[in-house]
Amino acid sequence: MRLPIIMLMLLCISKTGICSKADEFKVDGKVLELDESNFDSAISSFDYILVDFYAPWCGHCKRLSPQLDEAVPVLAALKEPIVIAKINADKFTRVASKYDVDAYPTLKLFMHGVSMEYYGPRKADLLVQYLKKFVAPDVTILSSDTAIRDFVEAAGTFFPIYIGFGLNETVISNLAVKYKKKAWFCVAKDFSDDAMVLYDFDKVPALVALHPSYKQQSIFYGPFEDEFLGDFIKQNLLPLVVPLNHETLKLLKDEERKIVLTITADENEDQSQNLIKLLKAAASANRDLVFGYVGVKQWEDFADKFGANEKTKLPKMIVWNGDEDYFSVIGIESLDSDDQGSEISRFLEGYREGRTERKRVKGPSFMGFINSLIGIRSVYIIVFIVAMMMLIQSIGKDDEPLRVGSRDEVVRNESSDAESSQYGPEKKED
Template sequence: MIWVQTALFAAFLAVASASGAVLEYTDGNFEDLIQTHDIALVKFYAPWCGHCKRIAPEYEKAAPKLASNDPPVALIKVDCTTEKTVCDKFGVKGFPTLKIFRNGVPAQDYDGPRDADGIVKFMRGQSGPSSKELKSVADFDKFTGGDENVVVGFFDGESKLKDSYLKVADTERDRFAFAHTSNKEVLKKAGYTDDVVVFVPKKLHNKFDSNEFKYDGNYDTDKIKNFLVHETVGLAGIRTQGNLFQFEHKPIVVVYYNVDYVKDPKGSNYWRNRVLKVAQNYKRKVQFAVSNKEEFSQEIEQNGLGERKDSDKPIVAVLTNEGKFPMDQEFSIDNLQQFVDEVLAGNAEPYMKSEPIPDEQGDVKVAVGKNFKELILDSDKDVLIEFYAPWCGHCKTLAPKYEELAEKLNKEDVIIAKMDATANDVPPLFEVRGFPTLFWLPKNSKSNPIPYNGGREVKDFVNFISKHSTDGLKGFTRDGKKKKSKNAEL
């Protein structure tokens, strides 16, 4: 009887898995059922966990796409507040913990994206060979008939391009879906022989872009990668959290609205076609993209569009190396084109998150978004600037030493400055990925900030500044030793 119940439950789960649902396993069935999947992603979670709540809807959205993958990838969840045996067995200590299982055995921790699109791409890259062989026209039609861009290599025999293509597939399988074929019927139908082609899903076809992007380079692997990353999204690609690596070039115009090609393909295309109409006028000059407002709600705030995020029409930000430019006008084809022209001509004002400019300044100068250019970039002095976060322990440890340094050098031709990088926009010139991050800016070369990676004691800073100051310091020699006063010499 127990065996029958287990079999019936397994059958039920198989149906659920085929339908694309996230499977929920327990202490009682995990060990048996995990072995039924060639590959699976398991999320160990706690219902009260905030990060778990955020990933839950993305996990649900990814499940049906991965269930229809070839081979299928199962998405499974385990509630560690009730299923303690399983969670203890696999060493779960924080939530959510995600692990990839192959044939019932934990293979590796999941370290990929946490959005639906990113989960799908990453897990597709983990399943099966890096490039699927298409052995028939039916295989080809199925592979290219999905809802995402796919890459196909067409090879009439062996070639250097094929060798390079398969190497690229091995390294980029987490980012793109690859296949290859030498089948004569497929080659004839597609019209390619020794080529690499990216096929666009039917739902994204439009009159402004090609439905296929053909690689025109040689067998250089870096050139193939560059083609896939930068030349296959079209005039206004669908920009998601999972493919941001394809939208790094600036200037870029990002149009935010309710992009959803599953629930509202007609509405998604309605606005995208208007963006495409403008984008065609800026080929190779400006990149355009459309993004879902909800998915990029935080970015919308950062780009100065928070007050307009509830608009029924799309909202727009142009991102350049000079800053972020939110469009204030209501969206229309004419307004979008006019705004892009204004930004490119330098006639638009960039948005900058900023604290108020301090009424008074001490030895350590406080830079904010609104005074950064005047205080730091336009000054006629060398500058050492620290980007910090108020909550950062290392920053708190540095603070008294930084104050001492500034007091010691307050008569010198150098500015010791700091900026709260959580309350102000960091200018694009600076790459700040952790705290504290410090840069040295020589007064005659402010456009080339030099990362400071030296020691963080006062004497370390003094030695560095003495050596690198443009005109030398009045009170210190180039090797950081304090100069003797004339009275002392007498």
């Protein structure tokens, strides 16, 4: 009889331990305040927890705080609750260092203890809509046209949406798990001819990929085997041609494909819009590459890294590896003829045949250089280095870049009015 008693005692101890761990945090619809003593415990206690790494003196942090306060009760009421917590990263530097926090505010989403960078919106209602993606079912089953419409509306515009018409959910379940953090997946079991017209497919089974924010969609009719289906899903995570800005550049952070980048004077001009249509056609036929564009007027600092500015002959096309190097095709410095479609084809042909010249991205990633050498608190050293850099530049001896930023560093180190208006990261140097 002793063995069952011992097992019962162990079970009671185990249950008591679990209860005391859960009771350690008071989840009452408010943001949890964490420190070094309870941070790890909080991360392991909740399946989903969004953590705000902030500094008390940070202006962006102060503007973000009420948005989080507003989102907390809504996220806590979800079927799969999401907890919001914050930690003074300027004070508790050990935790900040562990998670590579070097700007304020930094948001990280912990899913079952595993962290991921939060790149979503920071307004309360949009933040809630964005985070719902991570607690949604891997594949949602839809049984009517109304259910399809409601699903697409609720999904919003932050992620691509894959709708399987006449598909069994098991066909896409594995890939839905794999890309859960990047896209919505659903299967329509019952739908009308009107739905087929609306989503522009004429037979089933069909998988429709939607990009609501770009008003683009693609249709896949099979074969529904892992290799082909996986390629379609991966290639359609991005629109055919990506407008490069601070937000979309984050989407390219983990992209393995090289980026065919077209730089125009002003991406909103009619000529540029016509060129973008030609780029979409080229992108459809070259899915092993990512196609993007940027206007000098829209993002001058970024364009200048590739030697493009108001004095350059534009449009200019290059192939970027997402890091320090890019390639120009010899003999095609710009797309300045009347037949731009043919020039794009000749550019891609020249690139694939290796008729290229490798170049380095122009200019240093100065903040990345500073952060990598000395850390962000050394204000006096920063001032000294800035002064030295200005002196060196003034005597014409600083022709070589100190360090060239990757696509991730560009996102972190460039600033913009639009980013600030959305409560973007505020540098510690500020």
